[in-house]
Amino acid sequence: MTTYMIGIDIGTTSTKSVLYNEQGVEVGKSQQEYKMYTPTVDTSEEDPDVLFDAVVSTLQGVIQDNDVKPDDISFVSFSAQMHSLILVDDAGKPLTNSITWADNRARYAVEDLKQNHDGQKIYERTGTPMHAMSPLSKMWWLKNDQPALYQQAARFVDIKSYVIYRLTGEWVMDESIASATGLYNLRERDWDQEVLQLLELSAEQLPKLVSTQYICRDMDKNYAQKIGMHATTPIVIGASDGVLSNLGVNxxxxxxxxxxxxxxxxxxxxxxxxxxxxxxxxxxxxxxxxxxxxxxxxxxxxxxxxxxxxxxxxxxxxxxxxxxxxxxxxxxxxxxxxxxxxxxxxxxxxxxxxxxxxxxxxxxxxxxxxxxxxxxxxxxxxxxxxxxxxxxxxxxxxxxxxxxxxxxxxxxxxxxxxxxxxxxxxxxxxxxxxxxxSYESSCLGACAIGSRAIGKRDNYDMIADWVGKTHAHEPxxxxxxxxxxxxxxxxxxxxxxxxxxxxxxxxxxxxx
Structure with a gap:
């Protein structure tokens, strides 16, 4: 029986679901674009529900278009854009759009963090540069400029966490995405307590931190049926698009x-x-x-x-x-x-x-x-x-x-x-x-993570065979x-x- 891997990349302009066989050869792809809301020069937002629908639609599309049966799918593994921020209420409903990495409204908050709150030390602990792109900067901006909205939020999440929550009911964030928030301590491998105190947040207001090989096994049955998968098919949380791209190009x-x-x-x-x-x-x-x-x-x-x-x-x-x-x-x-x-x-x-x-x-x-x-x-x-x-x-x-x-x-x-x-x-x-x-490097990298997560591989040596090369240049x-x-x-x-x-x-x- 032929089995397949599916890598999903939730990008800034589109979501792609790519179907691979066990040799890492691309068999099929489904892609759906969406628009970014840019009503001002500094604003760059997306509707999180539109992106969720794109995940469901592309998964359904790549499975149906290639006549893949539920038993044929080894796992689904995720890649996603970094630095997105969504405020949600107690019921898991968005209070904001997804504020993307390109949003620049927090630029003045960045200067405040740099000058008045040891911004360089925060960077050295978290590895995320002081910039308006980071969720830390966005949260500091919202805390000071829109305090009522900030206080109303039950959780602060990213687009992948939101998608996983809607698919499985779990609020989880992989350590790769977390390490791009400005809230994650690289050496302690946990949320940074000093940053949480600065933001007046508890760890419970953020998703649970998990490994990039973390597996969700209980998909909502209605979504599973609509997509064409078993509800128990492993959903590997994966990592961010940037780091997975390194894997995907070997x-x-x-x-x-x-x-x-x-x-x-x-x-x-x-x-x-x-x-x-x-x-x-x-x-x-x-x-x-x-x-x-x-x-x-x-x-x-x-x-x-x-x-x-x-x-x-x-x-x-x-x-x-x-x-x-x-x-x-x-x-x-x-x-x-x-x-x-x-x-x-x-x-x-x-x-x-x-x-x-x-x-x-x-x-x-x-x-x-x-x-x-x-x-x-x-x-x-x-x-x-x-x-x-x-x-x-x-x-x-x-x-x-x-x-x-x-x-x-x-x-x-x-x-x-x-x-x-x-x-x-x-x-x-x-x-x-x-x-x-291979061109879809983030999706292929997600499948490399997925292969390790389900125990098919214990290293990344297979990537060289998956990727191949087309051109080489010497200086x-x-x-x-x-x-x-x-x-x-x-x-x-x-x-x-x-x-x-x-x-x-x-x-x-x-x-x-």
């Missing part, structure tokens, strides 16, 4: 780094103990009982290329359409006309503020070094390089904290389709680069030396502009 051994560039981006590596940064540049989140993931997320990945395409390359996009070509392929072909370094033109990609390594919503984008000799193709190349230089600065922070230089990069996301950008990354990072064959040392010189200038200029970023942001907020 990057969990010492010296291996995973880089993802989609709309935003992230760079991560796995370590065997909690590590934080005295400069507060990186996160440290739990993967499982033996592994932690350190790294940094960036706001400015593919979204910057989309801006470049839509605002500056209208004629090229029209030409691409007529020729039946992908507009991004046209963009990279134009950039190929220019030598590495774009004749000294640099681009700071901070069009959406920035998380790592700057951790400020005030950061702004800019071209630096522009001369009359530069043309449109130089600007395109500078933008491509700028996104990678920014990720490289996060990489340098990882190297500093780890005390060693990584040996290999596993790259995934939309950018990995471009040979130019892949080679550019290998050259800027001066590191061997591989692109895994070109002649280009490496030039990029190293340019990277130093990139970092120097971005640091020198920090006060100017703040002044520009204040001006824009005041006048526009």
């Amino acid at each position: 990057s969990y051994r010492p010296g291996e780094v995973a880089v993802t560039i989609g709309t935003s981006g992230a760079i991560r590596t796995v370590v065997d103990r909690p590590l934080t940064d005295s400069k507060g540049r990186i996160f440290c989140y739990v993967l499982d009982d033996e592994h932690y993931v350190i790294g940094g997320p960036v706001n400015n990945g593919g979204v910057v290329l989309r801006w470049l395409r839509d605002e500056l390359l209208a004629s090229e996009v029209e030409t691409a359409k007529r020729l039946g070509m992908d507009s991004y392929d046209v963009m990279t072909r134009i950039a190929e006309r220019v030598e590495p370094g774009a004749q000294g033109l640099m681009f700071h990609p901070y069009l959406a503020g920035e998380r790592a390594p700057l951790w400020t919503s005030d950061a702004r984008g800019s071209f630096i070094g522009l001369t009359l000799a530069h043309k449109k193709e130089h600007m395109i190349r500078a933008v491509l390089e700028g996104v990678l230089f920014n990720l490289y600065t996060v990489y340098l922070a990882l190297v500093e904290v780890m005390g060693e230089i990584p040996s290999k990069i596993h790259a995934t996301g939309g950018f990995s389709k471009s040979a130019l950008w892949r080679q550019m990354m290998a050259d800027i990072f001066d590191c061997e680069l591989e692109v895994p064959e 070109n040392q002649e280009v490496v030396h030039m990029y190293q010189e340019l990277a130093s200038i990139f970092i120097q200029v971005s640091r020198s502009l920090m006060s100017s970023y703040e002044a520009i942001a204040k001006f824009q907020s005041k006048h526009y």
Whole structure:
């Protein structure tokens, strides 16, 4: 009998349920998109019930579309977006939407936590950088700005906890998601008592902490029947999307780094103990009982290329359409006309503020070094390089904290389709680069956790066979030396502009 694994990823823009056979081969996928509510520039919320319905719908879809019988399903395992926050009442009903990582309304609360409540010490205990994205910052904002709502809440949960509760009746949160809240003490592996006192909360107002291999076995029978599963099929709670992506690209051994560039981006590596940064540049989140993931997320990945395409390359996009070509392929072909370094033109990609390594919503984008000799193709190349230089600065922070230089990069996301950008990354990072064959890395990582949870595996060695690879690049040392010189200038200029970023942001907020 053929048996299957199902990995579910509750993402920011969509939920995916992916069906795999026991060899880790993708058999089918169901995906459902949903909208984010952004009534103001700082607000980014989602309806938790819409996301729950997407989980049920995609599970039902992938099972029915592939004629999978209930007996054929070994387990279902979850991945989910980090940093979401939902306030619920005594009956488990939401009092708020799901406030996502992209919500920026807590930015002033962050400054208060940093300056008046030992923000750096909280970061060092919890591994979650001081930023408006974190549930800690959001809760501190709500406590002070909306005290009646805050006091009304019976529990403070994330989107995965809410989904699991509706499916099984259990209020649980895996340690991976918990470690991204700012409320979880990495070394004690428990809720941080000083943070709870600060928030005037008890541990009972948060979900029960469980391992990422925790199994729920009693699904609501009505949902089980609707989906097409046994109510007793193991539901593995899994982990957060970021740490599972490392597993899903086969990057969990010492010296291996995973880089993802989609709309935003992230760079991560796995370590065997909690590590934080005295400069507060990186996160440290739990993967499982033996592994932690350190790294940094960036706001400015593919979204910057989309801006470049839509605002500056209208004629090229029209030409691409007529020729039946992908507009991004046209963009990279134009950039190929220019030598590495774009004749000294640099681009700071901070069009959406920035998380790592700057951790400020005030950061702004800019071209630096522009001369009359530069043309449109130089600007395109500078933008491509700028996104990678920014990720490289996060990489340098990882190297500093780890005390060693990584040996290999596993790259995934939309950018990995471009040979130019892949080679550019290998050259800027001066590191061997591989692109895994499997694309749905978080769902595959969730299945790796699930396989261990139900006792089919006792390690992650099978992931190498599951993932495979499609492309490999070695750094070109002649280009490496030039990029190293340019990277130093990139970092120097971005640091020198920090006060100017703040002044520009204040001006824009005041006048526009």
